[in-house]
Each structure stands twice: as structure tokens, then as C-alpha cells.
Amino acid sequence: MRFEAWNRYRHILCIRLDNIGDVLMSQPAMRALKESLPGRKITLLTSSAGALIAPFIQEIDDVIPFDVPWVKTSEIHGEQQLLALADKLRSRRFDAAVIFTVYSQNPLPAAMLCYLAGIKTVLGYCRENPYQLINQWLPDREPLDYIVHEVERQLRLVESTGAVTSDTGLSLTVPEESRQKIAGKLAAIGIYPDKPWLALHASVSEEKRRYPANNYIQACQLLIRQGYKIVLTGSVSEQAYVEAITRQLGTAAISVAGELSVAELIALIAAAPVLISNNTGPIHIAAAVGTPVVVAYAMTNPQHTPWRVPNRVLYFEVAPALRTKNRLLQSFAGIAEPKASPQAIAAAVNELEKNQ
Template sequence: MGDLIMSVPAIRAIKESFSPKITVLTSSMAAGIVPAISEIDDVIVFDLPWVKAKETIASEEIFTLVQELRQKSFDAAVIFTVFSQNPLPAAMIAYLAGISLRLAYCRENPYELLTNWVTDREPYSFIQHQVSRDLQLVNSIGATTTNTHLHLSVSELTDEVVIGKLENAGINPSKPWLIFHAGVSEKKREYPKERWVAAAKTLIGQMGFQILFTGAGSEKHSCNELAELTGKGAISVAGLFSLQEFIALIKQAPLVVSVNTGTVHIAAAVNTPVVVLYAQTNPQHTPWEVPNKVLEYSIDVDTRSRNEVIQHLYKDVYKEPSPVPLAEDIVNAVTQLLAETSGDKKIS
């Protein structure tokens, strides 16, 4: 989901430059965010075997996808990847579907699989933010935009629903509140439970904040535990909101504290300041064009990716160990960021 959000400026550049109808082929894990992206006209949801997904598909289903793409007669395919991914499986799908123009970054010579090929020099020569990477890709075919912000849309009705749910959950929206988002898609990105609790207790006790522990329905147990350990002033709202409502919740929050996951990019897309507890897995995905504080820390050697490109990062970029941030580091970052942005976003 975060990857798709970061591709929005590049998608916008294509839309503004060529005025096409844009269909996004994405996974079930990302598809939920599509209704909030106005630049996208249609979506095809398919969990391909080279993308992390909840379930494994049967191999023959790929031929069904190829046939569907062929029937829709697309003029071009743009393949967005992070630098540790290989675009050629997706390029083969586009090739078999008869899509005549196919654009992607690639390290090896793709020959006929790509008609437009941008040599991928990351991360060995340089590293850029994922948004910049995607923009540079579409710039190579003449697609440009002056608006490089991330953006997600929600209705005013959704805003009202969120306020009602907060009140029903025991939150007073008229008093200061913050979001603590502890849930992660990968265990190696987890931030220690006791430090979440210590930071929450300090912000409640010294600054009078209400702390909302957020997460998916599957994370309800862990969020409930964090709220219980924190005590008065903390409440778990995990599983309470739909994705659209969650976007609206983050939009209304004065600040979000989160591990490096899709929540960070939602915050950037609705202009909410964010403190990121940033496990060093990929340097491309820090908050984009939004006030932020990034607190990096190393992950255990045993949990690091086996991907050789990511291994290069640990040898070159992340070679010096970074300790896990303390609870007081979070408190200091929150205090500083709120002071810096006090005139930008009203604390509700």
C-alpha cells in the first residue's frame, strides 16, 4: 500500500502529460487505497507470485490475467519497482498481453521484454527517494508534473463518522490526542513494547495527550495490550476503522508516531506531521514532503533480507550500528515537531 501511495506523483505526471485512462494492476494488500487516489480510473487486483501476498495463487491463474489484460487492449504499461525488485516477471506479463509499450527500470538487458528501458543504477551509484525514483522513470518518456505531493482523498461524511467513532470509544476529540501506530507487516520492524508504553505514559502525564493505539483488526490484541499497560489516557482503536476512515483519522490527527509502514505514507498524503521509528530495511521510504522526524535503528542480523541488493545496504549504507531509540527520543521528537508545526495543523 505504501508503495502505491508513493507512486501517486508519477501516476499524476502520466495523467497530466498524456490524459490517458489509467488502470492500476496491484495486489489485494494495496487495492484498498485505490478509491482515495483520484488519478486512478480503474484497478485490477491480482496477487502475483513474486509479490508478498496473503495467499498463493495457482499457476494457471496467471494466464487468466494475461487474457484479461489482452482483452482490455492497453496502449502502454509502466512497471514501478523498488531498487531491490526485478521488473522482468511483470514485463513478461505485459509482453504476453500484447501491450506494445513497456517501461521499467532494469539492471540487465531486457531485450524485447521492455520497449523503454531505464538502466537501474540504484543503490550502487546513488540512492533516491522512491517518489523521485518513480518520477524519474516517467520523466524518461516525457511525463512531468509540477505537483509532486502525495495525496489521498476522503469525504467530509467520512470525517464525521470518524469523530463519532472516537467519541463512542471514549476519546474526547476536543482535547489533544495523538496516534501511536505500532503494527508492522514484518516482525523485524517492531519497536519494543515497553518503550511504546513509556513514551505514551510521558506524553499523557506531562502534556495531557490522549493516546490512540491504532492497527488492523489482526493487531487488536497487541494494541489492547499496549493501551492496558499504558493505563489512563490511552485507548486501543485497532480494527475500529475502515481504511477510508483510517485515512480520515490520520488527517484529523495533529501528529502520528509510527513504525515505517504504510501509515507513514498515508500521513504524508494528508499532510499530518509524523515521527517514524525507522527500522533500517530500505532508505528510500522516509516521509515525503511533510514535517517529520526519523528515528532510525538497526535490525538484527538474523532478520535481514536475503536479497543481495538489500545486503549491499548493510555493507555500505547501514554498516554502522544504530541503537533502538529510547522512549524519551520519541517524546523529544513529538515535542519538537509539534512546536515546529503548531501553526500548520490545528491540534483538535
């Protein structure tokens, strides 16, 4: 009966309220929803950060950016704006909503928003019975019984409605204009396809997931001695941090932090032979454009590794003061090996390059 009902739902609100990488890891599930009914429209409600990647995801027809107070975001709206959002959602007359969450997030605030918006059919994971707030709920068994990759988690959620897809990869549309602009920018700074180079995205929104700058410097110095040039990326707010690393690397490193649009960042990562980064949005962009990636991975979210792209995941411990206060999650801190030493990062780059 659930399958039959969903076959009539033509306008779906997908809710993913966190960041770029989280939106990307929900893409295959949105694709499954889209493919399961011809002509179905997908509207994404996401944060202002998550909205930046939406124009490059072909499954998304419309996006509503809003920073909610129950998710860590750059700007928090007040209660009047939240009520106005509920009214806006009500005016769209959605047939159903799907709430995408990681297992450490509570879906009930988003479910209450749907309730206020008059959306009758709501699908999502929840630990306890949410009754009419999520009237189509799946008991959340993560992380107590198992942990699956975030992409698989969301695919399982929509599969409960009969929505499946044979294409479970990530993908992004890279504007040709951006490809050409990045090719010109790389040539202008002496980066050529036939010479060894790589991209490094050293910054991250959460301090606990930031690999130590000195370790990145040591890894890059090893690679520079092998003939590599390094292009460092980052946002405007991260520019000073990235340029401090760049100065330590000399003329073989160039920072473009704060200089690229989202489209140009996607094009740069698509052009790069390898990306080195923390576990943050650019590694999922790399997965979407097929660029091999080396991840210095904080032991926080073991289900957020690069999806279906050549990769090497190297782990480092989070500083005690920055570790989660959630006792339920403290026992699920991830995997300790292999260690993310500078030598291991350089070796992983060499291995990925050799296997291309």
C-alpha cells in the same frame, strides 16, 4: 521519438504489486502520466492490499487487484489464475504499461506478464538489458551508484517519456462521511481537538520493521505524563498485539484496532495532530493528508521516509535473524542516527507539536 509515441498512448497500465505505501509513493508518477495527456486513463494492477488505497487516489481510474507469486502478499494465486490475468489484460487493449519497482525488486516477472498480455510498449527499470520484455528500459543504478527517495525514483522513470508534473506531493481524498464518523468516535472516547492527543500505529506487516512494543509503551508513558491521550490503530489481524500495548498504558490509551475501514483510518490520521508509527503504510497516508509523523524506522529501506510532510525519522537496528539475505543490499542498511529511543520519540512529538 519516445515522447511523440507516448503522446498517443491514452490507456496506460501502471503496475505496482506490493503494498499501500508503495502505491502511494507511485502516485506523483501516475499524476505526471495523467497530466501529460488530457483524457488519459490510468489502470492500476496491484496487490489486494495495495488495492485498498486506490479508491482514494484521484489519478487512478480503474484497479485490478491480484496477488502475484513473486511478491510477498497475503494470498498467492496459481499458474492458471496468472494466465487468466494475462488474458484479462490482453482484453483491455492497453497502449502501454509502466512497471514501478523498488530497487530490490526484479521487474522481469511483471514484464513477462505484459508480454503474455500482448502489451507492446513496456517501461521500467532493469539491471540488465531485458530486450523485448521491457522495450523502454532504464538501467537501474540503485543502490550501487546512489539511492533516491521512492517518489523521485518513479518520477524519473516516467519523465523519460516526457511525463512531468508540478505537483509532486502525495494526496488522498478523505470522504466527508468518514471525517464525521471519526469526529464522533473520537468525541465518544474523550478525544477533543483542543486537548493533546496523538495516533500510534504500532504494527506492521513485516516483523523486521516492527519497533519493540516495550519501547513504544515507554515512549507513550512519557507522553501520557505530559497530558497526551493515545489512540492506537491496526488491522483485525493485529488487534491482539495492539490491545496488549493498550492495556499497559491504562485509561489514557484507547485501541480502535480492527474497528476502522480504510476510509476511516485515513480520516483518523488526517484528524490526528501527530502520528507515531513504524516505516509502513500509515506514514505515507499521513504524508498524503498533511499529518506530522514520527517514524521508528527499521534500517531497511532508506528511500521510504515520509515525503514532504513535517517528520522526525528515528532509526533502530533490525534483529540479526531478520536481516536481508541479499548480499547486494547488506551494505545499504540505512542510517544509524538518530536512535529511536523512547525518549527521542517523545521529544520528537513535542518538537513537531511546537512547530505546528
